[in-house]
Amino acid sequence: xxxxxxxxxxxxxxxxxxxxxxxxxxxxxxxxxxxxxxxxxxxxxxxxxxxxxxxxxxxxxxxxxxxxxxxxxxxxxxxxxxxxxxxxxxxxxxxxxxxxxxxxxxxxxxxxxxxxxxxxxxxxxxxxxxxxxxxxxxxxxxxxxxxxxxxxxxxxxxxxxxxxxxxxxxxxxxxxxxxxxxxxxxxxxxxxxxxxxxxxxxxxxxxxxxxxxxxxxxxxxxxxxxxxxxxxxxxxxxxxxxxxxxxxxxxxxxxxxxxxxxxxxxxxxxxxxxxxxxxxxxxxxxxxxxxxxxxxxxxxxxxxxxxxxxxxxxxxxxxxxxxxxxxxxxxxxxxxxxxxxxxxxxxxxxxxxxxxxxxxxxxxxxxxxxxxxxxxxxxxxxx
Amino acid sequence: xxxxxxxxxxxxxxxxxxxxxxxxxxxxxxxxxxxxxxxxxxxxxxxxxxxxxxxxxxxxxxxxxxxxxxxxxxxxxxxxxxxxxxxxxxxxxxxxxxxxxxxxxxxxxxxxxxxxxxxxxxxxxxxxxxxxxxxxxxxxxxxxxxxxxxxxxxxxxxxxxxxxxxxxxxxxxxxxxxxxxxxxxxxxxxxxxxxxxxxxxxxxxxxxxxxxxxxxxxxxxxxxxxxxxxxxxxxxxxxxxxxxxxxxxxxxxxxxxxxxxxxxxxxxxxxxxxxxxxxxxxxxxxxxxxxxxxxxxxxxxxxxxxxxxxxxxxxxxxxxxxxxxxxxxxxxxxxxxxxxxxxxxxxxxxxxxxxxxxxxxxxxxxxxxxxxxxxxxxxxxxx
Numbered sequence: 001x002x003x004x005x006x007x008x009x010x011x012x013x014x015x016x017x018x019x020x021x022x023x024x025x026x027x028x029x030x031x032x033x034x035x036x037x038x039x040x041x042x043x044x045x046x047x048x049x050x051x052x053x054x055x056x057x058x059x060x061x062x063x064x065x066x067x068x069x070x071x072x073x074x075x076x077x078x079x080x081x082x083x084x085x086x087x088x089x090x091x092x093x094x095x096x097x098x099x100x101x102x103x104x105x106x107x108x109x110x111x112x113x114x115x116x117x118x119x120x121x122x123x124x125x126x127x128x129x130x131x132x133x134x135x136x137x138x139x140x141x142x143x144x145x146x147x148x149x150x151x152x153x154x155x156x157x158x159x160x161x162x163x164x165x166x167x168x169x170x171x172x173x174x175x176x177x178x179x180x181x182x183x184x185x186x187x188x189x190x191x192x193x194x195x196x197x198x199x200x201x202x203x204x205x206x207x208x209x210x211x212x213x214x215x216x217x218x219x220x221x222x223x224x225x226x227x228x229x230x231x232x233x234x235x236x237x238x239x240x241x242x243x244x245x246x247x248x249x250x251x252x253x254x255x256x257x258x259x260x261x262x263x264x265x266x267x268x269x270x271x272x273x274x275x276x277x278x279x280x281x282x283x284x285x286x287x288x289x290x291x292x293x294x295x296x297x298x299x300x301x302x303x304x305x306x307x308x309x310x311x312x313x314x315x316x317x318x319x320x321x322x323x324x325x326x327x328x329x330x331x332x333x334x335x336x337x338x339x340x341x342x343x344x345x346x347x348x349x350x351x352x353x354x355x356x357x358x359x360x361x362x363x364x365x366x367x368x369x370x371x372x373x374x375x376x377x378x379x380x381x382x383x
Numbered sequence: 384x385x386x387x388x389x390x391x392x393x394x395x396x397x398x399x400x401x402x403x404x405x406x407x408x409x410x411x412x413x414x415x416x417x418x419x420x421x422x423x424x425x426x427x428x429x430x431x432x433x434x435x436x437x438x439x440x441x442x443x444x445x446x447x448x449x450x451x452x453x454x455x456x457x458x459x460x461x462x463x464x465x466x467x468x469x470x471x472x473x474x475x476x477x478x479x480x481x482x483x484x485x486x487x488x489x490x491x492x493x494x495x496x497x498x499x500x501x502x503x504x505x506x507x508x509x510x511x512x513x514x515x516x517x518x519x520x521x522x523x524x525x526x527x528x529x530x531x532x533x534x535x536x537x538x539x540x541x542x543x544x545x546x547x548x549x550x551x552x553x554x555x556x557x558x559x560x561x562x563x564x565x566x567x568x569x570x571x572x573x574x575x576x577x578x579x580x581x582x583x584x585x586x587x588x589x590x591x592x593x594x595x596x597x598x599x600x601x602x603x604x605x606x607x608x609x610x611x612x613x614x615x616x617x618x619x620x621x622x623x624x625x626x627x628x629x630x631x632x633x634x635x636x637x638x639x640x641x642x643x644x645x646x647x648x649x650x651x652x653x654x655x656x657x658x659x660x661x662x663x664x665x666x667x668x669x670x671x672x673x674x675x676x677x678x679x680x681x682x683x684x685x686x687x688x689x690x691x692x693x694x695x696x697x698x699x700x701x702x703x704x705x706x707x708x709x710x711x712x713x714x715x716x717x718x719x720x721x722x723x724x725x726x727x728x729x730x731x732x733x734x735x736x737x738x739x740x741x742x743x744x745x746x747x748x749x750x751x752x753x754x755x756x757x758x759x760x761x762x763x764x765x766x
Contacts, residue, residue: 056443061465061752063758067620073617075615075617075618076464077616078462080443094482096478099387099481237455369444375445
């Protein structure tokens with residue numbers, strides 16, 4: 001398995017303002033995200049030779065993209081893979097370019113959730129797993145078990161929410177741009193004990209896009225291009241919660257997807273080698289577990305690292321510098337590319353008030369489903 | 384664009400009996416199709432490094448595949464692209480293998496329609512196009528216009544249905560295995576004038592699968608492997624029926640997708656160079672138009688070729704040798720791989736009573752949507 005490392009580059013990205021975009025249709029947001037990316041890549045729609053579109057509830061075929069962008073009879077694949085949808089769309093686009101099939105391609109993810117609501121999750125669950133298997137309920141089980149096993153409390157999770165809201169307050173495209181305090185998090189209405197309102201990400205509209213090309217052509221389009229270094233994807237067998245040994249305090253899909261990507265890039269010490277990360281903080285407990293599952297800290301050591309500020313903007317390994325799902329919002333099919341948009345800007349040194357000191361390798365982590373039944377994507381970008 | 388020609392081989396395929404499979408769940412059919420392919424490829428589930436699954440209404444993530452096949456944390460992408468879903472799943476799998484990312488991969492399409500009914504079509508249509516835009520209604524417009532323009536009548540379409548039922552009568556896996564007569568077709572209940580019941584394909588359950596690998600490894604798994612020669616995909620801008628010049632008698636998506644594939648393979652005279660084809664006969668008029676759009680005959684010449692028996696099993700260019708959608712059935716997400724299953728068997732010389740004389744290059748054509756708004760896939764296989 002040689003991988004696709006260093007064969008494909010991102011030459012332009014776009015991302016809409018995330019939020020309650022009542023004044024924008026899905027098609028409006030697709031146009032906004034795509035044209036921001038086109039402009040930076042110095043391409044027009046006619047230069048796009050093939051496209052991949054990710055969405056979970058707002059379209060069913062490639063025409064979700066051809067219609068608003070007036071793409072003329074090119075190949076367009078629609079990918080759906082729960083919350084990992086957008087990164088999997090990009091992953092497949094990268095394979096096609098790496099295979100030499102197309103020189104320039106588009107990957108775009110979008111979701112219009114405020115109008116239509118969230119459909120299909122967790123409708124695909126079966127039998128006993130399905131009953132009560134909401135997202136907050138599933139992750140509350142993980143939090144409860146982690147608290148019991150590692151002597152951690154709600155204050156630790158609250159610090160993650162506070163950090164991500166702080167980062168989001170510096171981001172004009174974030175859904176929520178206000179600071180919150182630990183006290184506010186702890187006093188918020190309960191959603192699924194021990195997860196309160198501020199432990200949960202919101203329901204959001206948005207779109208994000210990437211124009212990619214063969215790396216050997218990238219400088220012609222954009223000298224400030226970014227390189228695809230690693231692409232991991234792991235889909236669980238969906239039987240975790242029927243397995244009596246399932247521990248709820250680590251998610252094997254995150255471990256496997258990151259191991260795939262680390263191997264492709266040659267990373268052996270992710271904490272030292274990764275400059276910054278965007279991870280799937282659908283709930284605060286999720287971000288905590290991801291620190292450990294990605295190998296940023298040892299199992300059980302997340303609390304100390306959080307207390308030490310390791311993952312803040314000024315810390316050794318800043319995480320969710322753009323505000324994360326918690327503050328930037330979570331339009332499901334768009335989130336994975338929104339994460340990459342932030343990493344792309346950080347690697348280019350264009351992240352403004354959120355710019356991290358060192359930005360050499362960035363990791364994006366996308367997790368779909370509920371504990372015991374995940375789809376996980378890990379993408380690593382570099383210069 | 385160098386294409387992926389000759390980089391990827393199919394080393395095993397499987398296909399369930401198509402039909403009203405009340406006694407089989409979607410998961411049962413997935414297992415049946417996959418294990419037939421695994422057995423021929425001499426692989427087990429643990430040898431599959433990545434997978435692609437196509438379905439339009441029976442699942443939303445890669446777990447549609449991991450759960451029944453007990454796949455352990457490998458990458459699985461779910462692709463949906465209307466009736467072109469299965470071939471687009473295979474197409475993306477081929478890109479990943481051609482890129483050197485994986486050595487052995489699985490593409491599988493399935494649909495359980497008799498239980499759940501057909502959802503989502505044409506729900507994605509907007510405005511005036513959506514109103515009344517059913518599949519029979521859309522293709523009836525094409526038939527009416529073609530009849531007017533080329534002086535053809537229902538008898539010509541009936542001969543296509545009769546041919547496909549004859550082929551299906553030789554196929555133990557077909558949904559319908561009975562011969563029909565031109566008279567029966569003409570006297571059948573009207574669905575959308577001029578299309579009667581026997582001009583329409585049925586609603587069907589089924590699954591089909593392909594195990595692919597790097598071509599340079601193929602002989603180790605199966606000396607009787609088949610090679611992926613061309614992969615075309617064209618998604619229309621979805622504006623055809625609002626375009627006053629849209630003619631309803633040719634489908635640009637079919638033309639474009641086939642041109643992509645012909646170019647990859649180096650085909651200049653498809654009628655002479657293609658040995659046999661499986662095409663998307665969702666309605667009899669569709670198959671007629673496809674003959675012309677694929678360049679098998681000139682525009683307006685289909686009637687003469689049909690009358691001459693050109694596309695029968697014994698003809699110069701046999702089409703839908705397995706019975707086609709009309710007789711084999713149409714589980715949407717499976718149909719594209721079902722077509723390839725027949726070509727694969729024909730190229731291997733294993734098509735039994737349906738074996739064609741010459742089987743060097745086979746073409747499969749998958750068309751999703753309604754006139755003015757199509758997704759079209761063309762895949763060419765060879766030895």
